[in-house]
Amino acid sequence: MTIHSNKLFPSVNKELKQLNQNLHKMIIAEHPILYAAAEKLLNTGGKRIRPALVLLVGNITTKKQKISAEQKRLAEITEVIHNASLVHDDVIDDCETRRGVETVHSIFNNKVAILTGDFLFAQSSWYLANLNNLDVVKTISKVIIDFAEGEIQQGTKTFDNKISIENYIEKSFYKTASLIACSCKATTILSHCNEKVQEDFYLFGKHLGLAFQIIDDILDITSSTESLGKPAGSDLKNGNLTAPLMFTLEEKPELNKLIYKEFENKQDINKAIRITTNSIGIRKAKDLAEEHIQIAIHIIKSKYKHKDIKDLLLVSYYVLNRIN
Template identity: 50%
Template structure:
């Protein structure tokens, strides 16, 4: 995976997009999703039944997480790219494969959330208790595994080998991202490229695969399919960098978790990586894994004073600009406008 664009030397969770401090922003998620509102309504009706009812616990778990709300941003991206590229291909409407793809993507994302909550021992997800809090860790892990397996079965039934390979790689990438993160905790020598690769695995892989797969099902050229992949990749990376900035700049109440929680756990993100280039004292603090009283607060101060936040903001904007540049192959219509708006809205969260 090439991350050499620009800077070279993780979430797009729907809930995180609602930055309460940006209520005056001219771009709203609801307006961006209006172009595919009917498609999302159909998807919402199907999600709770697609898991099946053969196991009451799994059915209850699906109801718990699918009923917790969220903006369904990943399937929305599938629908937006599907409709934009369908127009290029001269299709009158979306194919059943487009719609099934959107459902599969949301199932994979949901499975990853269940596993993430177990790994992070999170008690709440979108205002509701997490699956492992209700049913226990063992059932939560199995529920996530079942959703991955179920999504793979539906994926195989699409009978498109290129898409099967593309989406199957995402599940592998999720695991690779978690392993990379776990093996690099408190590593002050973590290169920016490694951070971006981990962010790709954890966040951007699913988005880029889904946007490319949507274009494949429209039957457009390989060039357009690759540009849709690059759009998703850079959008995903920009989202992750923005989330990592917000981990420092938002209050614990806004985040729904303690501020700078990634840093406290030793997960060094873009603001910290940039700050380490200018603040030797920060390395000393991190090497001691915040063992001294007040050392985490000192580290946070150094990240701000060093300009780490500003440089991370520049990185997020650079990836955002790359994402928008990949949309030039699409017709100028409401679907392309919403795809561009997704990128701009993300940056609005840190303006």
């Protein structure tokens, strides 16, 4: 089943349109270069999956399915935090394009890009504090700590063919799933839900986020630069060994030679991609993503089927079907 992103969020389309307008108001900066860099990042678009999930969870957990002003603001904060992490990621990975356009550090420089990311984190923290909910502040603040933990784990394991799937999942949680899990939980806190409901939606977000990252890692190998919006094989180039490659190593040990050489030229990257796509690696990685999606869906279907959950399920299916 192919699902187009513009059909993902019909019940919160109005809120997402308003969110796009509000994001630009949230990044006002006194220095024109800082503002231009931040606005450039937001103008690259994206599917807004993270803020949409906040709005959808708000729809399910609030009385009379009325999303509160605080939840709408949380959706905006979530997207600003996500974009702050992207600009830092692009500097660390030396990625020249994202979503088909030049990255902030490519247009300006690394210093401006790092300061832009810091500025966006600071702005999101200010708006987060203004929600006046200490539990939400604690929940979302943990995400920024997790981003740093994930980057350190990734940076110290480059070209490490001994990394385990458990290590990979932990890193993927820190880098991707933590934001989705914590923002889903924070939404339920704003809905005044009990701790059991908060935990349910935290786990839903965690497993959805892990699946999202695994599928991203598959796409890095199987998709073209044009469809990715960034160079294919970026993970290989930077020495980030992901699930498809790790599963391939079990079947194709000759891949180790290319890892030892640290994919020193373009031909090595292309060869590694060919080996991986002709192995069980892609299939096993997708199976792993599907396991996490099924856990996420089970949580929602088993406990909240009396609610209007179809859009939340649609997002879950979309995450998995991006590689079809």
